[in-house]
Amino acid sequence: MPNEKTPLLRVVDTHCHLEQAEFLHDLDAVVDRALEGGVHMITSAITPDTWSRGLDIAYELQNVHAAIGLDPVLFSDLESVLDCIHKNASQLIAIGEVGLDHYRTRDHSERECQRSAFEAAIEKADDLRLPVQVHSRSAGKKAIEVLSSMNAHSVHMHAFDGKASLARIASREKGYYFSIPTSVVRSAQKRKLVKAVDIERILVETDSPVLGPDRETRNEPMNVWMALREIASILKREEEEMREILLENTLRLYPGIRTK
Numbered sequence: 001m002p003n004e005k006t007p008l009l010r011v012v013d014t015h016c017h018l019e020q021a022e023f024l025h026d027l028d029a030v031v032d033r034a035l036e037g038g039v040h041m042i043t044s045a046i047t048p049d050t051w052s053r054g055l056d057i058a059y060e061l062q063n064v065h066a067a068i069g070l071d072p073v074l075f076s077d078l079e080s081v082l083d084c085i086h087k088n089a090s091q092l093i094a095i096g097e098v099g100l101d102h103y104r105t106r107d108h109s110e111r112e113c114q115r116s117a118f119e120a121a122i123e124k125a126d127d128l129r130l131p132v133q134v135h136s137r138s139a140g141k142k143a144i145e146v147l148s149s150m151n152a153h154s155v156h157m158h159a160f161d162g163k164a165s166l167a168r169i170a171s172r173e174k175g176y177y178f179s180i181p182t183s184v185v186r187s188a189q190k191r192k193l194v195k196a197v198d199i200e201r202i203l204v205e206t207d208s209p210v211l212g213p214d215r216e217t218r219n220e221p222m223n224v225w226m227a228l229r230e231i232a233s234i235l236k237r238e239e240e241e242m243r244e245i246l247l248e249n250t251l252r253l254y255p256g257i258r259t260k
């Protein structure tokens, strides 16, 4: 059942995976901690066996919003994901994550299959007027090329590991959003990214259960505050000012968060 009281909205963890096995035993406690911190979440289910759990969690909880996507290496499940998106479109805040993973996929023809699946997902997102959350591991340049060639309308690059100069251009000239993960506290590449992205296009995420402040420990949405504080310090802003900017950016891309 939806929460009785409207939960406080202070910051949005724009990309996490609450439906994954790591949260099976204590999801209530994780969500309670997020609630206390005024954290809303977009949970992105990316495997056929977790899609319905992601949708259920978002249905139950007012501060959790659902995205459905496909791990790039599972490109052969394209038809199933398009079908799941189609059937549940009214419940979705985004399509994703979808994209390219050249780190895990080295084979040329498999990379081509990933690209076709990515293109189909972008097309679906555009049809439904939903933002697309993009995974682009070791394929940042390629992913931006695909998105531009298709004139994708609302783009959210998550945990971008490409060159900061590419992010600078994509955020300023194409209006793409980039979410900075919690690992910014330990990653020089992510610190560089913060400085490069247009300040009106920065979002925050945890990518929980991974990309935490400590590589070995399970990450959780409440830690999005650590990313926010780090971004404020890198950009030499007050924490509250940075929070307001990030929330405004998030609601520009995801207005449905306010109205759920």
Ligand SMILES: [Zn+2]
Residues within 6 Å of the ligand: 015, 016, 017, 044, 097, 207
């Ligand atoms: Zn993710």
